[in-house]
Amino acid sequence: MSRVAYVNGRYLPHRAASVHIDDRGYQFADGVYEVVAIVGGRFVDEAPHLDRLERSLKELRMTMPMTRRALESVIREVARRNRVRDGIVYLQMSRAVAPRDHPFPRNPKTQIVAWARNNKPPPASHTEDGVKAITMPDIRWGRCDIKSTALLPNVLAKQLAREAGAYEAWLVDENGNVTEGTSSNAWIITPKGELVTRSTDNAILSGITRLTVRELAKEEGLRLVERSFSLAEAKGAREAFVTSASSPVVPVTQIDNQVIGNGKPGSTTLKLRERYLRYMSEASTA
Numbered sequence: 386m387s388r389v390a391y392v393n394g395r396y397l398p399h400r401a402a403s404v405h406i407d408d409r410g411y412q413f414a415d416g417v418y419e420v421v422a423i424v425g426g427r428f429v430d431e432a433p434h435l436d437r438l439e440r441s442l443k444e445l446r447m448t449m450p451m452t453r454r455a456l457e458s459v460i461r462e463v464a465r466r467n468r469v470r471d472g473i474v475y476l477q478m479s480r481a482v483a484p485r486d487h488p489f490p491r492n493p494k495t496q497i498v499a500w501a502r503n504n505k506p507p508p509a510s511h512t513e514d515g516v517k518a519i520t521m522p523d524i525r526w527g528r529c530d531i532k533s534t535a536l537l538p539n540v541l542a543k544q545l546a547r548e549a550g551a552y553e554a555w556l557v558d559e560n561g562n563v564t565e566g567t568s569s570n571a572w573i574i575t576p577k578g579e580l581v582t583r584s585t586d587n588a589i590l591s592g593i594t595r596l597t598v599r600e601l602a603k604e605e606g607l608r609l610v611e612r613s614f615s616l617a618e619a620k621g622a623r624e625a626f627v628t629s630a631s632s633p634v635v636p637v638t639q640i641d642n643q644v645i646g647n648g649k650p651g652s653t654t655l656k657l658r659e660r661y662l663r664y665m666s667e668a669s670t671a
């Protein structure tokens with residue numbers, strides 16, 4: 386089946402879907418994006434993802450190119466045309482197509498692209514053995530709360546992770562605290578059994594999966610604390626995991642050369658993962 390993408394009002398064969406060389410997203414990374422998981426053909430946490438998209442646009446003084454309702458139709462149509470059952474939809478908006486010049490162009494017309502694809506199920510080793518994270522200095526800008534397409538530090542860190550045989554790189558700020566992963570939020574469970582994740586500020590993306598897992602953890606009666614934690618504390622944790630729309634509660638069993646807990650995915654992490662997977666299949670919108 387040939388893939389179809391949405392570009393500024395048109396559904397095009399994926400291989401023919403392109404943006405102009407003067408697109409400011411292409412030239413300046415002057416754009417925002419969202420990734421929404423699709424489970425059983427339904428969107429997981431669609432509304433908060435679209436809320437966050439609108440917030441990112443607002444923070445960058447960009448305008449929504451269409452109504453929210455029209456956007457909801459676009460993501461449904463792109464998922465339908467690509468017959469996506471279990472995968473993701475990707476949405477990107479850039480400020481405008483305009484001759485290259487740093488200031489905003491006059492009357493910018495927000496550009497939009499969307500595509501969707503099925504994803505392979507994650508390898509069983511994720512839950513059987515967990516994954517490894519390496520750590521890197523967090524060299525990103527001061528507005529990581531905005532889901533901007535400007536991801537070069539994330540890309541470089543993820544590449545180093547791959548080269549080290551790791552799944553993720555955890556980014557560490559100048560105070561020695563873990564901010565988040567390159568494309569996921571970071572969590573630990575302390576030896577005293579507290580579930581800890583950094584509170585949201587401009588240093589991290591307020592992950593939608595993070596928000597949902599936070600609620601599910603409360604329902605499960607876990608002791609949740611939102612605060613900074615140091616790399617040293619993470620390495621001494623009983624359990625660790627990451628969350629994102631495409632990596633729902635993935636156990637981390639090694640950070641750099643330090644084995645976490647007994648080196649196997651922790652029971653609380655696995656319980657939260659089960660709970661979240663159940664939520665994904667029950668609470669999504671058609």
Ligand code: PDD
Pocket residue numbers: 420565566567568569570589590591592593594595628629630631
């Ligand atoms: N990444 N932090 C960063 C830096 C991210 O890029 C992401 C998501 C998250 C988790 O957010 P959420 O739970 O809303 O997916 C945290 C997406 C999946 C990506 O870039 O592909």
